[in-house]
Amino acid sequence: MTTTVSLREKYEAVIGIECHVELKTTSKMFCGCPNEFGGAPNTKVCPVCLALPGALPVPNAKAIELMIAAGLAFDAEIPAFSKFDRKNYFYPDMPKDYQISQFDMPITQGGVVNYWLADGEKKSCRLTRIHLEEDTGKSTHAGSGDGRIAGSTYSLVDFNRAGVPLMECVGEPDIRSADEAVGYLEALKRTFVELGVSDVKMEEGSLRCDANVSVRLRGAPEYGTKAEIKNMNSFRSVHDAIESEIDRQIAVIEGGGRVVQETRGWDEAAGVTHSMRSKEQAHDYRYFPEPDLVPLELDRAVIERIRATMPPVPFERFERYTETFGISVKQTTQLVDNPPLAGYFDRVVAIAGSPSVALNFVLGDLSRLANESGTPVAGGKVTPEALAELIALVDAKTINSKIAKDVIARLWANGGSAMAIVEAEGLSQVSDPGAIAQFVDDVLAANAEGVTQFKAGKENVLKFLVGQVMKTSRGKANPELVEALLREKIAAS
Ligand SMILES: [Zn+2]
Structure with missing residues (x-):
């Protein structure tokens, strides 16, 4: 193992990711x-x-709007003019034998994907472009012997997917590790979900990605020869495939060999990549402008309208939560990965301030009640306004945190206003020293032994005595006042 570690230090991996994402259109x-x-x-x-002969394509306006949103989310340039091209190839998964795509004038160019790693370190990867195309059909390769075509192998083709709007996000080779690759993909996924651009389900093929991996001596100016890895069906397999491919390429070079440019498949079960075919060059596709579609001229006003209605991108939330609010990376990720919950939290904080108190309620009591009932927090009866009111009551010490827990359970069950519940049930915290003194005296009289123990140095007995006073007051006494009064009265006794 020590050899592996030192070889990993000797070499640097260079990774670029290409993703195909199906757009969420009807x-x-x-x-x-x-x-x-x-x-x-x-x-x-x-x-x-x-x-079929004579049938002509008409572009889907919604797909173009989603593409613009995706580009804006990553600060890409949206040129005023773009066009569609035919990408020709000989493969039976498209009935036309070509795919409508974009070659030299895509809808978005450039941009940057900001992301974070599990430890909170911020990273970024430049985008080359995001272009719009149509998905291909799905072919299933079958063996011989099932009686349909005797003695031969054959392929079944399903065109249900053919023509589904697809965007291809081409990233620059800015990624240096498997963890970074996963962080980058998570950022894409979170952003597309937040924007409603795609449902991004790898298991249903609405997100598919390939990784271009090469290695070079650390510090070397030139890139090594890359291999393109395919067939990864989860972020976990992307991670493992890249790790395995980095090791393989280092071993080839250390063994005196040369890495060849090729496409390699990831074998999940064996945990290795294997050669599939030598990589075809882009010009093999013989692109030419799509004659059945006019070029796209995008109105700036449309772009600005889309920009104005976009929600905050997840990375913006990440920076605001971790840096402005001081929330941990783990809790931030929990919120950001649940956009409706993050939106709810944002509204509560906008009204009440107190992000840390709001966070405790949102990720604590509310998330627990949501899990128990199967109703999401944002779809439940506790409105952001009601929670903000509850937080204000706690901040003003009108109620203590224990009562707040009861109130939130009532709000969850019945909705309504926190203030109304506190008033109707007489739950306001008792902060009148005279009233608390009476509770304290009663508890001290009933716990003479505890008092003796506390005086003998058993500090934790005080907690018990505070608990007894809280119980006597039915939870309504101000616990800080109770503790102060207990100390005072015991000292004087
Ligand atoms: Zn159709």
Whole structure:
């Protein structure tokens, strides 16, 4: 193992990620067929996505708006002019034998994805571009012998997915480790979910990614030869595939060999990558402008309208929560990964201030009640206004934190206002020294032995005595006053 560690120090990995993300639209990119996962094969098709003669594509406006939002989220440039191109290839998963994509003038160019690692370290990876295309159909390669085509191997093709709007996010090779690759992908996923751009489900194929991996001697100016890794179906497998590929390439070089440029598949079970094919060059696709579609000229007003309605991107929240509010990375991630909950938390803080008190309620009592009932916090009966009111009551010491827990349970069950519950139930904290003194005297009289023990140095007996006073006052006494009075009266006794 020591060899591995020192070789990892000798070499540096250079990683670039390409992601395909299906956009969350109701219909396909160039026709009216539904954009839905699954269904019986070839039931969500029409003359356009089947490329029947004479059928012409019409671009989906919603898909273009989602692309603009995705670009703006990462500070990409949205050129005023972009166009579609045909990407030609010989493979039966597109009925047209070409895919409508974007070659040299994509909808977005440049940009940067800011992300964070598990320990909170901030990182960034530049984007080359995000372009819009249509998804291909799905082919299933089957063996011989099931009786359909005797004695031969064959492929079944399902065109339900053909023509689904797809964006390809091409990242620059700024990533240096498997952990960074996962952090980058999490940032993309969080952002697309937050923006409603995609549901980003790797298991349903609405997020698919490839990793270009190379290694070089640490400090070397030039990149090494890269291999493209495919077939990774979870962030975990992206991580493991990259780790394994870095080790493989280092071993090839250390063994006196040369890394060859190729496409490699990730074998989840074996935990290794294996060669699939030598990489085709981009010009093999013979791109040319799509003659059936006019170029896109985007109105600046439309772009600004989209920008104005965008929610905060997750990285903005990350910085605000960790740096301005001082919330831990773990709790921040918990909130950011649940956009409705983060939005709820933001509204509470906007009204009440006190982010740390709000956080305790949101991630504590409210999340527990939500888990128990199966109703999300943001969809429950405790409105942000009601929680803000409760926080104000605690801040003003009108109620103590124990009573606050009772109030929040009542709010969760019945809704309404925190103030109304406190008033109706007479839950206001007792801060009148005269009233508290009476409770304290009663407890001291009933616990002579405890008093003796405390005087003999058993400091923790005081906690017990405070508890007894709280019980006598039915939870309403101000615990700080109780403790002060107890100390005072015991000292004087
Ligand atoms: Zn169609």
